[in-house]
Amino acid sequence: MFKTGIILALIVAFSCQNTADQQHAVSLQNVLADCVTDATLTPEQISKVRTKIRADQKSASLDSIFRRKFKLERFNGNVLIAQQGVVLYRNSFGYAQMEHKDTLRSESKFQLASLSKTFTAVAVLKLYEEGKLKLDDSIQKFIPQFPYSGIQIKSLLSHRSGLPNYAYVLTDSVRKRNPYPCNDDIVRWYCAVKPKLYNTPNRNFSYSNTNYALLATIVEKVSGQKFEDYLRQSIFKPLGMKDTWLVTSHNDSLNLYRTTGYQYNRKLAKDNFDDVVGDKGVYSTMDDILRWYAGLNGGCILRPETMKEAFTPRSFERHGIKNYGYGFRMHVNEATREPKYVYHTGWWKGYNTLMWFSPKNKFVIIILSNRYNRSIYQIKPILEVLEGKSKVEEGIEEEMF
Numbered sequence: 001m002f003k004t005g006i007i008l009a010l011i012v013a014f015s016c017q018n019t020a021d022q023q024h025a026v027s028l029q030n031v032l033a034d035c036v037t038d039a040t041l042t043p044e045q046i047s048k049v050r051t052k053i054r055a056d057q058k059s060a061s062l063d064s065i066f067r068r069k070f071k072l073e074r075f076n077g078n079v080l081i082a083q084q085g086v087v088l089y090r091n092s093f094g095y096a097q098m099e100h101k102d103t104l105r106s107e108s109k110f111q112l113a114s115l116s117k118t119f120t121a122v123a124v125l126k127l128y129e130e131g132k133l134k135l136d137d138s139i140q141k142f143i144p145q146f147p148y149s150g151i152q153i154k155s156l157l158s159h160r161s162g163l164p165n166y167a168y169v170l171t172d173s174v175r176k177r178n179p180y181p182c183n184d185d186i187v188r189w190y191c192a193v194k195p196k197l198y199n200t201p202n203r204n205f206s207y208s209n210t211n212y213a214l215l216a217t218i219v220e221k222v223s224g225q226k227f228e229d230y231l232r233q234s235i236f237k238p239l240g241m242k243d244t245w246l247v248t249s250h251n252d253s254l255n256l257y258r259t260t261g262y263q264y265n266r267k268l269a270k271d272n273f274d275d276v277v278g279d280k281g282v283y284s285t286m287d288d289i290l291r292w293y294a295g296l297n298g299g300c301i302l303r304p305e306t307m308k309e310a311f312t313p314r315s316f317e318r319h320g321i322k323n324y325g326y327g328f329r330m331h332v333n334e335a336t337r338e339p340k341y342v343y344h345t346g347w348w349k350g351y352n353t354l355m356w357f358s359p360k361n362k363f364v365i366i367i368l369s370n371r372y373n374r375s376i377y378q379i380k381p382i383l384e385v386l387e388g389k390s391k392v393e394e395g396i397e398e399e400m401f
Contacts (some may be wrong), residue, residue: 007378046086055086061385069375070094076262077352077369078104078374080286082151083386084362089389090286091199094371095330096259099267107257109283110368113346115353116282117212119231121157122296122329123219125306126234128153132222137344139214142221143187147194151201153218156211157326160198165208167273182248183217183227205315205324209279216278227277239295244284246277258283259370261350268349279349286366288361289355293364297357311339321393331396345377352376361387 008330024102036098052058062081069075076094080087085159092104127133135154138394148163149356150394162281165184178185186286190210198206216227223230228246259310261268274281284292295301302310309343321331323339330339339359346353363386367376 008160012192024040032244032335033385035393040390045202046273049084049230050086052210053083053086055083055088058385059085059088062382063091065385066091066093073375074371075373075375076104076371077367077373078106078108078110078286079368080290080364080366081382081386082290087290088363088386096257096370098260098262098265098371104316105260106287107243107255108368109254109258109285110353110370111247111261111346111348111351112281112282112284112353112368113280113348114209115344115346115355116278116280117325118292118355119235119282120212120219120278121310122301123227123230123233124153124157124215125302125310125376127219127222130308133218136344139218142218143214143277144313146187147191148201153215154326155202156215158372159207159211159324160202161211162199162201162203162206163190163208163210163214164195164198166190166210166213166276179272179275180270182273183213183220183277186213186276187217207324209276211275212346214278219278223315231282233399234296239288239291239300241284241291241328242289244282244288244292247281247283248275254283257285258266259276261348261370261372263350263372271349271381274349280346286368289366290364293355293366295312297359311342313337326359354379358387 002158006270015215019104027208048150054200064080066075070093077296078092079089090106092106092108094104096102096104096108124133128135133142133153135152135157137153138152139151139156140149151161151163161270170186171191181189182269200206219230225233226248228248232248235241243257245251256379296307299307310328311330313330314325315323316337321334321340323332327344329343329345330342331343332339341356341358343354343356350370352363352367352369352373354376365379365382365386369376380396383396
């Protein structure tokens with residue numbers, strides 16, 4: 001059952017948008033219809049919320065910020081920002097395919113890069129809720145031939161395994177034999193070569209894509225399904241995420257409105273590691289990420305107590321406000337160690353992505369870009385619009401990663 005704040009997150013009302021967008025907004029009022037049993041808000045209630053949060057003023061300020069990003073910082077992508085169920089800003093800038101001048105639209109699909117890790121983590125936690133695995137289980141329970149002992153599922157989820165990043169340690173000879181490895185190939189390589197661990201398991205935080213590639217493999221072994229099938233049936237479909245899919249899918253219809261990644265106006269060819277998933281590989285739209293946000297916070301996929309585990313900081317070896325839980329980054333209050341913001345970024349072959357939300361103030365910032373541009377992570381001006389300048393800490397962007 002959804003709480004009032006979550007019900008609000010499912011009511012989508014647009015300001016400063018054209019009629020077509022307003023009609024699209026009506027269709028989004030049925031977001032998560034499969035798991036919502038409460039009545040939605042009336043137009044009068046929505047109007048009160050908009051007045052309370054000063055939606056019109058915020059929308060105008062956000063429009064100014066993003067038009068500046070587009071004009072002066074060469075931002076190319078889609079953006080959606082919502083608070084308490086009201087979509088404050090939703091717009092597209094630039095091209096999906098630059099060489100063809102194919103304009104971005106709301107349905108444009110972006111490679112989420114490491115933002116994909118949030119789906120992998122939730123898939124694992126869903127299997128945990130179902131009693132099909134334990135967070136204390138070792139990798140070797142599911143991959144007996146794996147050469148490292150003492151690495152638990154929870155260590156993979158929180159980047160505390162000590163495993164080196166496959167993208168950095170895979171040798172040239174291996175790449176030449178198999179230029180486009182899949183997850184099983186990565187596992188076989190680790191078993192054969194046994195690269196040295198970066199550090200002792202669970203000693204400290206060390207971000208590594210290998211952790212989430214292994215988690216995707218474990219999901220397959222536990223569920224008996226392909227990773228993409230498990231995500232679709234257990235997450236995408238229940239949340240109504242009809243425009244979200246995995247790069248390994250062979251359904252050509254899913255390529256409709258698919259974007260291409262660019263760096264410095266150069267189209268990027270397929271990368272050696274594009275077919276490795278779990279750490280990346282999910283394609284989605286800004287509207288589907290709104291559904292993801294609402295589903296995470298509404299108890300549609302995982303129980304609230306499990307989501308609290310995901311949003312619990314797991315690393316305090318270093319002083320600072322940034323931390324990592326199970327598949328989610330966060331900024332924490334150093335006194336209480338409670339998360340002030342929960343988020344994840346993505347950066348892969350021209351794509352930069354961000355989902356950032358406030359559990360307290362119930363806003364979400366979704367930015368998807370297909371042309372390399374670090375300015376999308378410069379969100380302090382956006383936070384100042386949503387929370388007020390006096391409430392936004394200095395150095396917020398330096399602590400992004």
